[in-house]
Amino acid sequence: MPNDITDFFNWCDQVDVAVFAARRVHLDRYVTALAQRRPRTGRPAVASAVARKLTALGSKLAYLSRALKTPTIGRVWEDLAAQARDLNWSHEEYLTAVLERQVAERESAGTTMRIRTAHFPQVKTLEEFNLEHLPSLRRDVVAHPATATFVAKAENVILLGPPGLGKTHLAVGLGIKAAQAGYLASPASGPRRRTAGPG
Known part of the structure; x- marks a missing residue:
């Protein structure tokens, strides 16, 4: 001292x-x-x-x-x-x-910036999705892609069905999960698909 x-x-x-x-x-x-x-x-x-x-x-x-x-x-x-x-x-x-x-x-x-640059039509999370109005949809089918491990494995997630079921909501929710995991997400509609890649 x-x-x-x-x-x-x-x-x-x-x-x-x-x-x-x-x-x-x-x-x-x-x-x-x-x-x-x-x-x-x-x-x-x-x-x-x-x-x-x-x-x-x-x-x-x-x-x-x-x-x-x-x-x-x-x-x-x-x-x-x-x-x-x-x-x-x-x-x-x-x-x-x-x-x-x-x-x-x-x-x-970083997560906020990745979500903002993805230009989603609206920000909807998987937690906000109401699975009750789709009883035929199994929760584990949604839970697996929600981990965003499909991006690292280069696997595809395809959402099929008539209008109004919530395909866009699920796709945006998966994009947000990917952004939170550090991946870049890019929404697309029609014949193009929503993609996520390394950030």
């Missing part, structure tokens, strides 16, 4: 930014002890120096999250750091929580 305020700031520069944010409570105790030990005459207050340092770290994190194209980290690090302090998380738990939020948002945004 550093002995004076100069050593303290040199020490802070060596600490990983995320770790520093997660362990701010220990730092506050240390700064309080330093402030009580050192005379304040002719020197800026330790608390304001720490506030400036934390502001600089926040700016640095904002820049780094933009440079790495991880905007979620830039938005959530401070709230998660406060939660980490309150719950006494380890550094690894804090870092895991921050990265999980980034990955979850990135996957969600």
Whole structure:
């Protein structure tokens, strides 16, 4: 541990930014002890120096999250750091929580983009499909393609029947499941078929 305020700031520069944010409570105790030990005459207050340092770290994190194209980290690090302090998380738990939020948002945004670029006539999910009005349709027949494994195996799914049975709803629902699994979907009507491929 550093002995004076100069050593303290040199020490802070060596600490990983995320770790520093997660362990701010220990730092506050240390700064309080330093402030009580050192005379304040002719020197800026330790608390304001720490506030400036934390502001600089926040700016640095904002820049780094933009440079790495991880905007979620830039938005959530401070709230998660406060939660980490309150719950006494380890550094690894804090870092895991921050990265999980980034990955979850990135996957969600990717799914949304794949669904948007598919240009489905309307967004209808398989969960919204009412199987009760088609008693002859077996649930397991719909459940297997819903896993989107047919895309990876390059298998076809053919929906046949008269108008009004829900073929388009099922096709769009399968396309959405494929998009959620990371595949690109492209709707088509008539003699062309709806296809899904690697994203």
